[in-house]
Amino acid sequence: MNVWYFLANILPIGVLSYRWWNQQTTPFLKIIFWPAFLFKLSCGLLVGWLYQHYLSGGDTFVYQSQAEILSRYASQDPRNYLSFLLTGEYQSVYLYDVMKYREYSNSFFMVLLLHFLNFITGYNYYLNAVYFSLFSFFGCWQLTVIITKIFPVTKVAVALAFLFFPSVVFWSSGVLKESILVGSTAWLLAVVLQLVYLPDKNKVFARSIILLIAVFICFKIRFYFAVAYFPLLAGFALVEMAARQWHLTGKQKLFFYLSALLVLGVGASFLHEAVNLDYFFREVINSYQTSRLATTRQAFIDLPNLKPTFASLIQYAPKAISSAIFRPIIGEINSVEYLLTGLENLLILFLAVISLLSFWKHKPILPITLVISLLIYILLLAALIGFSTANLGSVSRYKVAFLPFLLYLLLQTGANLKIINRLESWVNRLLTIKVN
Structure with missing residues (x-):
């Protein structure tokens, strides 16, 4: 790694992160910032290292190699490069031939983001991973800050769900689509909560611009x-x-x-032609079948007679949703990483059971409209992932799109919140601080 590129990137990131930390006036946020920040960046580097040395590179390094081609093309043929950025049309036969993801909009969006970063990171994959992790962290941190202001009783719940739950942090770090997805969805929810509960006429324009940026990124990535x-x-x-x-x-x-x-x-059904139900059903079935054929393990989501019809999808919905949320279970796949995933899923199941049993006695603190909105989002994504992905390893990664929202709902509901409050009191005594 070129030392000048390293310093030119790490020093501004250090200054920016210190500013984020210094802006916080709530002791809780000041305490958790650096552990959460370092945990996130470490996971971003670890994701790249694991893919490079143990997972044959994966999509993450393909994105990087494609981005390097596009970045270098900018200096080789700047005129056609600018024309390509502005119009999306390939004036160069060479560029058309080497761009692997030209037909896949969200993958190509990843390539575009990376190729811009290459100009300031010197084509260094791990510096790019730091920036992707930083974006994801920023979105989750903003949501944690806003919820701490609006629903302070649930601040520990949101921090655990978005900043410290191991699989959420790991799979939303580094050069992965999930980093951009989780960061943008959390950021978008934070802005919406600000507009609803923290209105400020002087900030309406700025918040509206931020809202549009977050919407654009969400739309492009998933x-x-x-x-x-x-x-x-x-x-x-x-x-x-x-x-x-x-x-x-x-x-x-x-x-x-x-x-x-x-x-x-x-x-929303008129947003794009791809929302057509017939097209959508066919794509889901094709994705599932492709994933099923590529799955070599014995444990997978088995939907043997899945068909592109409402009746078939409704029939298999419970299995698809439950599999996406709670599988793999312990012992289902014999490996260390799946053992850890199984333990996490067991914890999620435990939290879900407690939440359901205590729901009527301890109603959610959040507005019912927000609870219903997030719950529908969780169920829709779990169904979509379960229907389209047979491989449980892929499911473990993809479900990070809804998992932090699910964890937050579970942790702020019923008896789970009492457990969280006791944990907070214990931490406060341990740190000998007084929290209002």
């Missing part, structure tokens, strides 16, 4: 996830702001919320 996420967040935001303005009762708010979801959901 189109189908965005189609599910946007109407749910919009419905929640509109109803909560209307309820405050017009003093709606709980029943009225729920009625308007469900109506808003219906209207926004129908509207």
Whole structure:
């Protein structure tokens, strides 16, 4: 690694991270910042190291190699390069032939992001991994900060879910699509919560720009996830702001919320031709079959008669959702990494059971519209992942898209919150600090 590139990147990152830490006035946020920050960046480097030395490179190094081609092409043929960026049209036969992901929009979006980073990192994969991890951390950190302000009782829950849960942090770090996805979805929710609960006329324009940026990134990196996420967040935001303005009762708010979801959901179906149900069903089945054929392990999500119809999808939905959330279980696959994954899934199952058993006695602290929105998002993504991916190893990575949201809902509900509060009190005594 060129020492000048290293210093030119690490020093600004150090200054920026110190500024994030120094801006915090809440003792809890100051305490957790550096452990969470270092944990995130370490996982980003570890992801790259594992893929490089044990997983034959994977997509992450293919993205890097493709980005290097595009970055070098910028200096070889700047005119056609600029034309390509502005129009998306390949003026160069060479570039058309070497761009592997030209037909895959989200993969090519990864290549575009990386090729821009190459100009400032000197084509260094691990510095690029630091920036991807930094973006993911920023989104999760912003959400943690905003929730600490709005729903302070749940601050430990959101920190554990987004900043410290091992598989969430690991699979949303480094040069992976999930880093951009988790960072942008968390960032988007943080901005929406600000607009709803922390209105500030002087910041409306800036927040609107940030909102549009987060929306764009979500849309580009995982189109189908965005189609599910946007109407749910919009419905929640509109109803909560209307309820405050017009003093709606709980029943009225729920009625308007469900109506808003219906209207926004129908509207989302016109966002892109790929939302066509026939096309969507075929793509899901094709993805599942491809994944099933590539799966060599005995344990997988088995949907033997899955067909591209509503009836078939509804029939297999419980199995697809439960498999995406709770599998692999301990002993299902005999390896160390799957043992660790199984232990995590066992913990998730334990939290889910406690949450369900204590739900009616201990209602969620979060607004019911937010709970329903996140819950629908979780179930839709779990179903989509379960339907389209047979390989449990891939599922363990892909489910990071919804897992932190699920963990947050579970940890802030019922008896789980009491456990979290006791943990917080124990940590406070251990650190001998006074938290208001």
